[in-house]
Amino acid sequence: MNKTELISIAAERTGLTKKDTERVINAALEAVTQAMASDDKVQLSGFGTFDVKAREARIGRNPHTKEAINIPATKVPVFKPSKALRDLIGK
Numbered sequence: 655m656n657k658t659e660l661i662s663i664a665a666e667r668t669g670l671t672k673k674d675t676e677r678v679i680n681a682a683l684e685a686v687t688q689a690m691a692s693d694d695k696v697q698l699s700g701f702g703t704f705d706v707k708a709r710e711a712r713i714g715r716n717p718h719t720k721e722a723i724n725i726p727a728t729k730v731p732v733f734k735p736s737k738a739l740r741d742l743i744g745k
Contacts, residue, residue, distance in 0.1 A: 690731055702735040 655663075657679070665675040686704055689696050696704040711727040735743075 693729075698736075700736055700738045702733055702739055705732050705734065706730070707732050 661672055661676050661679055664670075664679065665672045668675065670678070686696050690704055690706050693706050695706075698704075706729050709728050709730055712725050714723050714725045715721070716723055
């Protein structure tokens with residue numbers, strides 16, 4: 655499913671226009687994005703948690719030359735599904 659399909663399904667289920675639904679979805683995604691950019695955790699009950707994890711710097715290898723390369727520390731977004739979502743998908 656892509657964003658356009660999500661908007662269409664949400665518009666059908668809510669009775670809102672596609673334009674209004676798109677505004678709502680965009681606002682929600684922006685809020686989640688801004689929270690994560692501020693290192694905040696976003697918890698949606700029954701769905702899951704969006705969080706930011708720090709990866710430490712490490713030494714990697716170039717697979718072609720076997721040369722060691724430095725991989726800098728970085729932050730990465732992560733999603734942890736709720737137990738309800740895991741149970742639903744696991745069936």
